[in-house]
Amino acid sequence: MLQVSYIRENREQVLERLAVKNFKQPELVDEVVKLDELRRQTQNTLDGISAEANAAAKQIGELMRTGKKEEAEIIKSKSNVWKEEIKKLSEQYAKVEEELQQKIVLLPNLPHSSVPKGITPEDNEIALEHGKKPELYAGALPHWELAAKYNLIDFELGVKITGAGFPVYKGKGAKLQRALIAFFLDEAEKAGYDEMMLPLVVNEASGFGTGQLPDKEGQMYYIGEDKLYLIPTAEVPITNLYRDVILKADELPVKNCGYTACFRREAGSYGAHVRGLNRLHQFDKVEIVQVVQPETSYQVLEQMSGHVQSLLQKLELPYRVLRLCGGDMSFASALTYDMETWSAAQQRWLEVSSVSNFETFQSNRLKLRFRNAEGKTQLAHTLNGSALALPRIVATLLENNQTEKGIKIPEVLVPYTRFEWID
RNA sequence: GGUGAGGUGCCUGAGAGGCCGAAAGGAUCAGUUUGCUAAACUGACGUACGGGAAACUGUACCGAGGGUUCGAAUCCCUCCCUCACCGCCA
Structure with a gap:
């Protein structure tokens, strides 16, 4: 606001x-x-x-x-x-x-001066590209076929017990999820983020605080009996920890991270481009959030973007960073970087992270303030980013690392998976 | 789900129609003193929105909303939430 x-x-x-x-x-x-x-x-x-x-x-x-x-x-x-x-x-x-x-509340946040003009995703600016797109062997498969071939993910079973978009991860597929979550959390902790484990449902006030309500309730699952919403991202519970709070200047920056399942209704989006893991109703994500002094927020945004990139580099995934154009940015953001990995079997870029500076847009709603040098209360800046969302990372990992003899696990993950190959 | 108690400032907690934006203690900050630490003493210390160049000043806020009254933290009504015990249960 x-x-x-x-x-x-x-x-x-x-x-x-x-x-x-x-x-x-x-x-x-x-x-x-x-x-x-x-x-x-x-x-x-x-x-x-x-x-x-x-x-x-x-x-x-x-x-x-x-x-x-x-x-x-x-x-x-x-x-x-x-x-x-x-x-x-x-x-x-x-x-x-x-x-x-x-x-x-109908007015979106003002974009930062560095935001490129534009309307559609084609107008986004490619800030940088990193890594080499792999050449796959002739029999290479898209991840949904790999998932079936190696018995990693069962989409049909998910349909049976819940519905489309709620996959069941099995065996090494399940372990890979757990490994990625642990890896992401450990990396975040090394970068100075305090880990939180959070409620997966939130009340209306929290939904309003981060901007999901009013207006976007259609994107969230709602438990009418208790008037609670399933979280679409950990951003909601984490950022709302600081709702109605006046922080001391020396408590800034606040750095939190958390793993949660995320739930999104994604109403009306079915089709080939959302096959397999490309778009789900329930998925796993590690989120990083910072509450900072206004003067530092753009520096912090770069630092957060750097953190996300370091994860992709460690996983040896080719990626690019987009600076979103005005038209493609979210309502609440002042500047957003999207990170996309190259999915070799699908021959397309997949968005795996979004890192944003909200300046005072969220804090104004949240009444998240700090006491500045003059002793006056002042709105803090909030930022968040996915570090990272799992499904498309898994999709890219499976596709890019496939060989005739199986799928190779990246080295950094082996201590977590405790296996080197999916075969 | 049932029964009971309760929601007051950063925290504990008093206040029971006007002298209350709210005692007292703690915490915090500034100062004084002691060789350091600690202690003691003195002072400051809610938020929001107005007006004002500023000093300062007006209004609102004691869980939320309504009512009674010239006047409400205090009395009445409705709702929300928390806690305790019982029941059920990972």
Whole structure:
């Protein structure tokens, strides 16, 4: 959520930045400014009248105590006028504020100045490419066929017990999942992230805090009986740990990581390009989150991007880093890097991580502040990234490392899998 | 699921219609003192939104929402949450 005071003082710049994000309702900005103006006016009059009424009430108390009943009655008779006025104005104020709130949550975050203009994924900027795309032997298979051939993943069994998009991992397939999770967590810990194990369901307030609600409820599984949502990412519970919190300056940066299963409804997205592990309703992911001082957030973003890249390098996967264009960025982000690995058998890039700086967009909703050098409260910056999401990593690993005699496990993973080959 | 207790500031906890944005203690920060540490003493110490160049100042907030009243943390209603015990259970 953008800050009203910022919009009010930087109207032109806000409009210009929103255009980069290809935002379709720029008129909302002026509506917000107008509502804010009305809000402040209303508060001004309301406060004034309340002040008078408060003073009068105090005076009545004083008069009653000193036994001057008649004088008290005189003032009392007047206070009915204030009472009605106050009621009317408070209702008006509440209404204006609600309208303002409804409008302002529709405004996406402003993109950073380095965000390329553009609308579709084709407009994303390739920041760098690393590693060599492997040449596969003639009989190479896509991962869903490898998964069946080596009995690693059973999609049909998942359909039977739950539905499409809920795979069952078996044998070495299951162990590979566990190995990757442990590897990712260990690497995050080495990079200074404190590990958390978190609830997989969250309440409405948490959904609002990170921006899934209102509006995107269709993407989350909802447990109506208890009014709880299954998390689409660990970002939600981790970031919400700091909802309504004022941190001390020396507590920053906060660095947390956590493994969770993630649940996404992905309503309406079926087809060839989402075959196998390419898109699931339930998947595993290790997430990294940082809460930092505003001046440092872009430096931290690079550092987080570096961490994700180091994981891909250690896994010996060819990858590229995209700087997302305005149109392809998420609602809440100011700058996002996507990491994609090259899937040799599918001959396409697969998104395996997304690292974003949200600046104050989330913290404003969360009321996540810190006490700055002047002792004043100030909104912190939040960042997060996948480090990493498993399914497409598994897909790429299986496909890229396949040989005639089986699938070779990358060296760094062997201590975790305790096998070198899937054969 | 049943029964009971309770939600007050960073924490513990008092307050039971006006003197309450809220005692006291702890924590924290600043200062004084002692050779260091520790202790003692003194002071500061909620948040948000307005107004103001600033000093400062107005309003709101004691789980949430409504009501009674000139006046509500305090009385009434509704809801939410937490804890304890019982039942069930990994």
